[in-house]
Amino acid sequence: MNRLQSVICSLVLYYLCSILPAYAEISNHQIFYRQDKRAPLTKIDIVFLGAGKNQEPPSQNGLAEIASKLIRKGIEKRGDIDQLAVLGTDLSVFANTTSLTISVYTLSENCAESIAIIRDLIYNLEFSESDLEDVKKREVTNYQNNLERNTANHMRNFALARTKGIKKLRSLKTLKNLSAKDIRQYYAQLQKTEVVFFKVLSNRDSTEIAKMLRPIIEKREARRQAGGFVHSLASSEANYYFGPSAFVFENYSDLKNVFCYWLIPYGSVGETNYISPMISMTLGPYLYKYFREELGLVYDTACNYRSSKNIRFLEIHADPQLQNSEELIAKMFDFIRGLSDDPRFWKKIKALRENSNIAYAHVHERLTPQRRLDSEVYRAIYNPATRKGGSGSITDAEVRTFLEKFFVPENMIMIFVGPQDHIIDILNKHLPEVDIRVHDVKELIE
Amino acid sequence: MPHRPRRLSLRRVLDMKKIYAIILFVVCVLPTGTCVAYQLIGTETLSEELVAQHYTINPNLDAVIVVDRTIPTFEYQTFYCVGWANEKDGEQGRIHFLEHIMFDTGSYEPGKLNQLIVDNGGQNYAFTTIHYMYLRMRFPKDKFDLAVEIDRDRFYNTRINEEVVENQKKIVLTERSRNSTDLNRNITNRFFGLIHDKNQSSYIGTEAFIEQLEPVDLKAYYENFLRHQKRLVVVIGDVDMDHVLTKLDEAYGNEQIAGELSNESPSPQFPNSEILGKKIKDTSKSLSIAKFRKSWHTPHLGHRDYATLLILARILNKTSNSLRSSVIDSKLARVFRVSFYHYKGFSLLSCLADLPPDNSIDALETAIQTELEKIRAHGISEDEFTSAQNLQLKSMYSAFYDRSSMALQLGGAFVHANDPLLYPKLIKDLKSARRDDIPRLIDQYLTNDNSITLSLTVPTKQKPTLRTSLYYGIVVLVLAGFVSLVGWAIRRHSSPERLSSNE
Numbered sequence: 001m002n003r004l005q006s007v008i009c010s011l012v013l014y015y016l017c018s019i020l021p022a023y024a025e026i027s028n029h030q031i032f033y034r035q036d037k038r039a040p041l042t043k044i045d046i047v048f049l050g051a052g053k054n055q056e057p058p059s060q061n062g063l064a065e066i067a068s069k070l071i072r073k074g075i076e077k078r079g080d081i082d083q084l085a086v087l088g089t090d091l092s093v094f095a096n097t098t099s100l101t102i103s104v105y106t107l108s109e110n111c112a113e114s115i116a117i118i119r120d121l122i123y124n125l126e127f128s129e130s131d132l133e134d135v136k137k138r139e140v141t142n143y144q145n146n147l148e149r150n151t152a153n154h155m156r157n158f159a160l161a162r163t164k165g166i167k168k169l170r171s172l173k174t175l176k177n178l179s180a181k182d183i184r185q186y187y188a189q190l191q192k193t194e195v196v197f198f199k200v201l202s203n204r205d206s207t208e209i210a211k212m213l214r215p216i217i218e219k220r221e222a223r224r225q226a227g228g229f230v231h232s233l234a235s236s237e238a239n240y241y242f243g244p245s246a247f248v249f250e251n252y253s254d255l256k257n258v259f260c261y262w263l264i265p266y267g268s269v270g271e272t273n274y275i276s277p278m279i280s281m282t283l284g285p286y287l288y289k290y291f292r293e294e295l296g297l298v299y300d301t302a303c304n305y306r307s308s309k310n311i312r313f314l315e316i317h318a319d320p321q322l323q324n325s326e327e328l329i330a331k332m333f334d335f336i337r338g339l340s341d342d343p344r345f346w347k348k349i350k351a352l353r354e355n356s357n358i359a360y361a362h363v364h365e366r367l368t369p370q371r372r373l374d375s376e377v378y379r380a381i382y383n384p385a386t387r388k389g390g391s392g393s394i395t396d397a398e399v400r401t402f403l404e405k406f407f408v409p410e411n412m413i414m415i416f417v418g419p420q421d422h423i424i425d426i427l428n429k430h431l432p433e434v435d436i437r438v439h440d441v442k443e444l445i446e
Numbered sequence: 447m448p449h450r451p452r453r454l455s456l457r458r459v460l461d462m463k464k465i466y467a468i469i470l471f472v473v474c475v476l477p478t479g480t481c482v483a484y485q486l487i488g489t490e491t492l493s494e495e496l497v498a499q500h501y502t503i504n505p506n507l508d509a510v511i512v513v514d515r516t517i518p519t520f521e522y523q524t525f526y527c528v529g530w531a532n533e534k535d536g537e538q539g540r541i542h543f544l545e546h547i548m549f550d551t552g553s554y555e556p557g558k559l560n561q562l563i564v565d566n567g568g569q570n571y572a573f574t575t576i577h578y579m580y581l582r583m584r585f586p587k588d589k590f591d592l593a594v595e596i597d598r599d600r601f602y603n604t605r606i607n608e609e610v611v612e613n614q615k616k617i618v619l620t621e622r623s624r625n626s627t628d629l630n631r632n633i634t635n636r637f638f639g640l641i642h643d644k645n646q647s648s649y650i651g652t653e654a655f656i657e658q659l660e661p662v663d664l665k666a667y668y669e670n671f672l673r674h675q676k677r678l679v680v681v682i683g684d685v686d687m688d689h690v691l692t693k694l695d696e697a698y699g700n701e702q703i704a705g706e707l708s709n710e711s712p713s714p715q716f717p718n719s720e721i722l723g724k725k726i727k728d729t730s731k732s733l734s735i736a737k738f739r740k741s742w743h744t745p746h747l748g749h750r751d752y753a754t755l756l757i758l759a760r761i762l763n764k765t766s767n768s769l770r771s772s773v774i775d776s777k778l779a780r781v782f783r784v785s786f787y788h789y790k791g792f793s794l795l796s797c798l799a800d801l802p803p804d805n806s807i808d809a810l811e812t813a814i815q816t817e818l819e820k821i822r823a824h825g826i827s828e829d830e831f832t833s834a835q836n837l838q839l840k841s842m843y844s845a846f847y848d849r850s851s852m853a854l855q856l857g858g859a860f861v862h863a864n865d866p867l868l869y870p871k872l873i874k875d876l877k878s879a880r881r882d883d884i885p886r887l888i889d890q891y892l893t894n895d896n897s898i899t900l901s902l903t904v905p906t907k908q909k910p911t912l913r914t915s916l917y918y919g920i921v922v923l924v925l926a927g928f929v930s931l932v933g934w935a936i937r938r939h940s941s942p943e944r945l946s947s948n949e
Contacts, residue, residue, distance in 0.1 A: 361519045
């Protein structure tokens with residue numbers, strides 16, 4: 001083979017395996033790859049696009065998650081998990097909103113052997129009624145444990161479900177009704193999924209990885225059929241106001257502090273989003289300075305941008321002691337709604353802009369190979385519009401419009417955890433316009 | 447004419463050797479001997495790209511540097527080898543309080559330090575544990591000099607005055623009340639209190655103790671105690687090794703503070719050996735679940751058995767065919783896990799469980815004993831051992847992706863065993879661990895007289911007595927009799943005339 005031929009062959013292999021940066025959409029069997037030589041490890045995600053939670057009808061909430069658990073159980077029953085463990089390989093199966101993922105994380109020296117084991121297993125699984133019942137039982141316990149560990153997450157989701165109409169994270173009611181037939185139907189569709197792609201982080205080079213994945217791709221191509229999951233983006237959530245609402249949760253624990261959260265919904269996952277990170281970056285240190293350093297009202301306070309299901313929101317968090325909670329709650333409400341006219345906030349926005357040449361450490365954290373890979377895949381799935389100049393081109397007028405639209409009482413969801421009567425008294429005294437909804441933590445399990 | 451090589455006389459050769467020796471001394475020895483105080487102690491290759499170098503900067507300060515250019519930032523972590531276990535019983539909380547002041551204020555006006563860090567694109571974090579106080583900064587790569595300056599100022603010039611102390615009291619008390627209802631934290635504190643023979647076992651201290659802290663007292667503690675402890679600085683990231691060493695040397699090379707702790711490895715003694723073999727049962731009305739912890743005293747990080755114990759812990763903690771799965775499957779506990787961590791001079795292999803209130807702790811103990819006995823008697827299979835060994839290796843390599851976590855591992859090894867490079871050395875030990883050692887380890891370490899068992903349970907309610915219809919009949923009769931007696935007495939008392947007339 002002469003030099004020209006070898007170059008052409010390399011290009012063909014490169015094209016076939018699509019080791020290209022994603023910029024528009026994902027083609028079937030595309031490989032998203034990043035090299036990281038810091039550890040002799042390889043992580044391969046096999047992603048079935050469109051098989052996630054978004055495709056579930058409300059009556060089947062939890063289907064993708066239960067199916068992922070059953071697939072794992074099926075693999076366990078075949079004894080493959082033990083074989084993989086000997087190689088130092090962890091295998092996990094999980095569902096998120098857009099997809100179902102089979103993830104292989106292993107010592108690089110045993111990667112090829114691990115891939116050979118998982119090549120066939122997705123096509124040869126059996127699910128019995130007893131397996132399903134067993135998984136459901138475990139899921140109920142997991143649900144309970146998860147609720148205890150991530151209570152705040154469930155509270156956020158609960159409040160957003162009640163005000164913005166999104167799906168609950170989990171539901172025992174629908175879980176109970178899922179049948180083996182539903183699972184088999186899901187599994188059949190999963191095998192025929194239109195687009196399956198690979199997400200790889202490894203110290204090994206891309207051609208080696210492409211070679212290892214080739215048999216999986218060939219097997220899928222040989223069995224290609226119509227009728228599988230097809231990816232489509234969930235429709236954007238409508239921006240509507242629901243009035244200021246306060247969710248007060250009781251029976252959590254004998255808290256001596258009041259845990260307070262203010263949620264400000266502002267859009268959907270996948271939409272172009274420059275202003276909220278800018279606000280979050282400004283508000284984080286400002287909240288810390290004002291509420292902790294100057295007023296001494298809290299130990300912890302932060303502003304983060306988050307999402308639950310398809311809703312995006314900014315969240316402000318604070319944890320005052322009981323005796324400081326009245327002052328904190330009243331001040332924070334005024335702080336949020338007065339932000340667009342707060343000269344200190346605009347001074348900090350100005351400083352952020354002036355310091356735009358500063359290379360923030362936490363921004364650089366997004367440049368790790370893993371984070372770059374995640375970001376590439378995200379962009380490929382959602383294809384959000386990019387803006388020339390990025391966040392540096394956001395004007396004060398745009399920030400003000402955002403604040404005037406979203407940082408208003410009608411768009412404020414508050415969550416309080418602590419002594420119920422005490423919190424209700426504060427709300428009645430300082431925020432009479434707020435719709436107070438008292439719930440037991442047990443209600444988080446539906 | 448053929449050229450004849452010149453023959454050098456012996457004397458001339460000796461003279462030249464002297465000159466070379468002097469030049470060599472001037473070039474190589476003098477600069478290191480007079481200009482810098484740091485010394486390389488050890489080097490460990492972590493992976494294809496990462497190498498850890500351990501230096502002594504001065505007798506009280508060591509540094510570990512790992513150059514990692516993956517992203518243009520660096521971690522700068524400082525470990526003070528002193529934690530709440532070093533504080534007097536009942537007087538815990540000073541170190542944590544000083545950590546707050548050093549973290550929030552340092553040598554600056556209140557509020558200025560955090561602003562400075564944020565304005566330079568950095569992040570700031572701190573905590574206090576049983577054995578160390580920890581301060582972390584993360585900055586873009588061009589801010590290394592600033593990081594050293596902040597660290598140095600925190601060490602030499604922390605501002606401790608009335609205003610700072612009063613403000614921190616509010617924050618620390620908020621933190622305290624926030625943590626006070628955390629059940630897991632409470633049982634952990636109680637457990638380590640027992641191990642260190644202390645009644646007060648929280649890094650924060652009591653409310654009364656925090657309230658009475660005075661600036662003078664804190665300043666004296668900072669100057670005369672905290673600053674005399676051994677420290678380690680870990681720098682990981684996109685840095686230039688020579689520059690890091692130069693800056694650390696400039697900042698600390700001439701440190702004139704005598705150390706209180708020796709350079710020896712911490713004594714491998716258990717802090718309170720009298721507690722071994724004891725079973726402690728506490729009760730609390732506020733519990734909805736019972737908590738259980740059983741820990742065996744195992745050797746320190748540098749011991750030859752440590753790596754194999756890590757593998758054993760992983761075997762016991764598997765999700766199937768293990769101690770953990772047998773406890774969960776038999777519903778003896780709702781949550782159960784096996785953990786293995788090192789501390790100063792020792793380590794603990796522990797079983798931790800959450801039990802429904804009516805479940806038997808004795809049954810759980812029996813299940814643990816049975817499973818251990820099974821492994822002791824029959825050993826474990828080659829596959830099982832290799833799985834645990836490889837999965838443990840994978841887990842340790844994973845820390846190389848996360849600088850912060852890697853720095854914590856290196857720092858932990860320094861504080862607990864005086865050698866930060868024991869952490870990477872552990873990877874080698876893991877690879878050479880032997881399956882045949884597992885039964886011996888169970889025999890040697892996992893015995894009842896080498897363990898501490900702590901359970902926190904809901905107090906047993908008094909069972910109501912069985913109330914039959916006969917019981918209620920008797921009660922009604924007694925009550926009726928009593929009422930008639932009272933009625934008769936009242937009548938007699940209120941109308942004496944009528945009674946007498948009747949007579």
